[in-house]
Amino acid sequence: MKNIDFLMAGVGGQGTILASNILAEVGLQLGYDVKKAEVHGMAQRGGQVDSHIRWGDKVYSPLVEENNADYLIGFEMLEAARFPHFLKENSLALVNDYRINPPLVNLGKATYPSKKEIETLILERAGKVLWIEGTGIAKNLGNPAMVGVVMLGALSTLIGGDKEAWLDVVGRMVPQKFVELNKEAFNAGCAVTV
Amino acid sequence: MKKLMTGNEAFAYGAYLHGVRFAAAYPGTPSSEILSNYARYPGVFAEWSPNEKVALDAAIGAAYAGTRAMSSMKHVGMNVAADSLFYAVYTGLKAGLVIVCADDPNMHSSQNEQDNRNYAKFAKCPMLEPSDNEEAKQFVGTALDISEQYDTPVIVRSVTRLSHSSTPVEVTDQEPPPPPEEPPVYERDAQKFVMVPANARRRHPVVEERLKQLAEFAESTPINYIEPGDSKLGIVSAGICYHYAREVFPDATFLKLGMVYPLPEKLIHKFAEQVEKIIVVEELDPFLEERLKLMGIEVQGKDIFPMIGEFSPSLVRSCAVQAGLIEAPEAPPEIKSNLERPIRPPMLCPGCGHRALFHVLRENGVLVTGDIGCYTLAFAPPLNAMHTTGCMGASIGVAHGINKAGVKDDVAAVLGDSTFLHSGIHPVIDVLYNQGSTTTIISDNNATAMTGFQEHPGTGKTVQDMETKVVDPEKLVRGIGYEKVDICDPYDIDKMEKILQDHLKSEEPSVIIARHPCVLSTREKHTPPEVDPEICINCGVCLDIGCSPLVQEEDHVRIDTLLCNGCGLCVKVCPQEAIIEK
Numbered sequence: 162m163k164n165i166d167f168l169m170a171g172v173g174g175q176g177t178i179l180a181s182n183i184l185a186e187v188g189l190q191l192g193y194d195v196k197k198a199e200v201h202g203m204a205q206r207g208g209q210v211d212s213h214i215r216w217g218d219k220v221y222s223p224l225v226e227e228n229n230a231d232y233l234i235g236f237e238m239l240e241a242a243r244f245p246h247f248l249k250e251n252s253l254a255l256v257n258d259y260r261i262n263p264p265l266v267n268l269g270k271a272t273y274p275s276k277k278e279i280e281t282l283i284l285e286r287a288g289k290v291l292w293i294e295g296t297g298i299a300k301n302l303g304n305p306a307m308v309g310v311v312m313l314g315a316l317s318t319l320i321g322g323d324k325e326a327w328l329d330v331v332g333r334m335v336p337q338k339f340v341e342l343n344k345e346a347f348n349a350g351c352a353v354t355v
Numbered sequence: 356m357k358k359l360m361t362g363n364e365a366f367a368y369g370a371y372l373h374g375v376r377f378a379a380a381y382p383g384t385p386s387s388e389i390l391s392n393y394a395r396y397p398g399v400f401a402e403w404s405p406n407e408k409v410a411l412d413a414a415i416g417a418a419y420a421g422t423r424a425m426s427s428m429k430h431v432g433m434n435v436a437a438d439s440l441f442y443a444v445y446t447g448l449k450a451g452l453v454i455v456c457a458d459d460p461n462m463h464s465s466q467n468e469q470d471n472r473n474y475a476k477f478a479k480c481p482m483l484e485p486s487d488n489e490e491a492k493q494f495v496g497t498a499l500d501i502s503e504q505y506d507t508p509v510i511v512r513s514v515t516r517l518s519h520s521s522t523p524v525e526v527t528d529q530e531p532p533p534p535p536e537e538p539p540v541y542e543r544d545a546q547k548f549v550m551v552p553a554n555a556r557r558r559h560p561v562v563e564e565r566l567k568q569l570a571e572f573a574e575s576t577p578i579n580y581i582e583p584g585d586s587k588l589g590i591v592s593a594g595i596c597y598h599y600a601r602e603v604f605p606d607a608t609f610l611k612l613g614m615v616y617p618l619p620e621k622l623i624h625k626f627a628e629q630v631e632k633i634i635v636v637e638e639l640d641p642f643l644e645e646r647l648k649l650m651g652i653e654v655q656g657k658d659i660f661p662m663i664g665e666f667s668p669s670l671v672r673s674c675a676v677q678a679g680l681i682e683a684p685e686a687p688p689e690i691k692s693n694l695e696r697p698i699r700p701p702m703l704c705p706g707c708g709h710r711a712l713f714h715v716l717r718e719n720g721v722l723v724t725g726d727i728g729c730y731t732l733a734f735a736p737p738l739n740a741m742h743t744t745g746c747m748g749a750s751i752g753v754a755h756g757i758n759k760a761g762v763k764d765d766v767a768a769v770l771g772d773s774t775f776l777h778s779g780i781h782p783v784i785d786v787l788y789n790q791g792s793t794t795t796i797i798s799d800n801n802a803t804a805m806t807g808f809q810e811h812p813g814t815g816k817t818v819q820d821m822e823t824k825v826v827d828p829e830k831l832v833r834g835i836g837y838e839k840v841d842i843c844d845p846y847d848i849d850k851m852e853k854i855l856q857d858h859l860k861s862e863e864p865s866v867i868i869a870r871h872p873c874v875l876s877t878r879e880k881h882t883p884p885e886v887d888p889e890i891c892i893n894c895g896v897c898l899d900i901g902c903s904p905l906v907q908e909e910d911h912v913r914i915d916t917l918l919c920n921g922c923g924l925c926v927k928v929c930p931q932e933a934i935i936e937k
Contacts, residue, residue: 172699173701182359182521185359185521186359189357189359189523194523195359195521195522195523196487196520196521196522197359197520197521197522198516198519198520198521199519199520207699207701207702207704207903208699208700208701208702209699221598221599221601221602222598222599222601222602222667222668223516223520223521223522223595223598224516224599224667224668224669225668226602226667226668226669226672227669228669228684228686228687239696239697239699240699242694242696243696245690246690249687250687262903262906263697263698263699263700264699264700264702264737264901264903265697265698266697267898267903267905267906267907268737268895268898268907269895269898269907271695271697272695272697273697274694274695274696278692278694279694281692282690282692282694285688285690285691285692286687286690305917
């Protein structure tokens with residue numbers, strides 16, 4: 162089995178941690194050794210949240226090494242733009258087409274980079290940037306917090322693996338009353354890339 | 356079957372599996388989830404204690420009484436609990452006592468980067484260090500066995516990266532022991548458990564002899580082992596760093612240490628004879644390196660790897676390349692773009708009551724001595740409303756000292772409700788007793804919010820969701836002798852300001868309880884107000900309260916309704932009355 166390294170980046174409150182938990186669990190279901198690392202603590206206060214997920218035959222470090230990530234999954238454009246140095250050449254970036262201003266931008270003291278600039282930066286490493294209207298799709302389905310599951314749907318079609326295995330893990334890990342809605346969000350994510 | 360668990364979940368599971376029936380802690384990132392996970396297991400007693408020292412004393416008591424016990428804390432919590440650690444090493448215990456202690460290299464959520472391995476040597480207490488979460492589970496059991504066999508507390512050291520990483524843990528190989536049929540019987544033994552000088556003098560030689568025996572144990576325990584490899588390079592490592600080193604030096608011979616104090620000197624000499632060159636890969640202090648050097652072994656460590664910050668595979672590799680230990684790997688071209696990416700620091704949440712309090716403090720030019728909690732974020736721009744923060748409970752003593760030094764500034768100490776109950780009570784006594792005039796403000800949001808809304812003695816609930824008595828800070832300070840005590844919701848900024856000015860003017864020591872429950876834990880939310888772009892002159896006054904939904908556009912301010920909590924503070928501070936409540 163080929164090792165696969167993922168990096169997820171978002172803003173506190175976007176559901177990054179749940180999405181990374183799902184992705185790690187899917188790896189375990191698919192028969193990989195899995196490790197996952199993230200730091201939480203102050204993240205709930207709107208800080209950045211980045212999560213490392215590694216699938217492989219034998220995984221030692223829970224942290225992905227720079228120049229080695231296969232996938233960058235950005236829940237927010239600027240957060241995605243912080244991590245291209247982790248990517249290997251010709252890797253793939255999936256980025257939610259969504260912007261949350263950091264405080265300095267709100268105060269008019271810094272500039273939020275343009276989508277074009279962010280894409281150019283990520284393309285220095287990635288072979289492709291796949292823009293996904295994740296928050297838009299999740300909002301249309303009734304809850305913007307499902308953006309993570311939409312992104313995972315899109316990712317699943319690129320990695321492969323039994324779709325039912327993915328859906329099974331999603332069903333087990335999201336809150337009970339929102340299982341069907343989340344499965345819908347996952348399918349909507351799949352449809353983006355197919 | 357294997358299940359993904361965080362390090363903290365695995366510590367809790369290990370404690371449950373190995374018969375720990377009593378656990379006590381005070382929350383602190385990255386250790387908080389150890390106790391909250393343990394508390395969910397059947398047949399156990401778990402408590403949030405007011406602070407780490409009380410937690411450790413309680414765990415020691417349970418272990419004196421013959422019940423396996425655990426206390427968990429973050430690294431700086433050990434400073435609070437240290438007095439108890441030191442006496443427990445002298446007395447020993449009846450049943451096993453494990454102390455799980457989590458360091459925070461890189462200070463993801465801490466005020467310093469202390470390496471608590473030093474406590475093992477300082478207190479003469481054995482220490483284990485797991486490298487993944489299967490080991491986290493198992494080492495709790497090993498620690499309890501050592502504790503009972505050698506009659507000593509045992510520290511299990513974690514770090515943020517282990518506590519908060521998920522790795523597979525075997526969940527079906529063991530069952531917890533059945534609950535005891537009879538209640539434990541306390542065996543009275545004053546010579547062992549009363550540390551007056553005469554008894555303590557008899558115990559110190561026991562401690563020294565025990566360390567020698569533990570060093571012998573370290574030689575034979577399977578958690579210290581040599582992994583054969585190329586004899587050109589030998590790596591000594593422990594904990595999470597072992598995994599980084601494994602990735603960077605896949606062919607080297609390894610000495611993997613599961614027990615970092617005391618060290619297995621014979622095993623280390625044997626390892627040294629097998630390899631041509633020895634490198635120690637350890638975060639923070641040169642704890643292993645110094646010991647090896649004292650043993651007369653030639654090693655390198657901190658001349659290759661930094662003493663500051665957290666390690667990662669990338670960092671270990673780049674240091675190893677620089678030192679000529681390995682060839683540089685093929686890497687893609689360096690990224691050329693220098694696109695400016697504004698930082699995203701954590702901020703007080705929309706709707707947070709602390710914000711209104713600090714707005715008032717800033718508007719009145721108060722010198723604020725602060726404390727540890729969400730509200731520490733008020734130091735940052737644009738609020739700029741806190742001027743010192745050191746450790747839990749420091750705010751009041753520091754304010755008292757500044758007042759006694761005689762500065763002209765108005766000074767107030769600000770700390771949260773949980774922090775007040777942790778270590779704010781003795782300093783308010785100090786102010787009163789020594790005729791100080793300090794104004795102490797308890798910013799009471801009825802939660803230990805920063806670490807994840809844990810219950811505390813003021814909330815009326817225990818960690819196991821039992822209803823309990825509420826410790827009311829107002830009654831407490833009045834009981835101590837404070838006569839000038841006021842309570843105010845900080846969102847009533849006019850009243851808040853009046854009370855503040857009155858207290859600051861007064862020569863009497865006083866307490867203000869600024870009370871607004873944490874909106875995240877109560878889920879309080881109101882309709883967002885609207886900015887009338889015709890009236891808004893874009894002066895930026897509202898932006899100075901540092902609330903993330905307020906966005907400056909070209910000619911007016913806009914409110915992001917998705918993020919806004921509808922607290923209405925911006926409505927109150929707008930000098931143009933351009934923000935309208937809905």
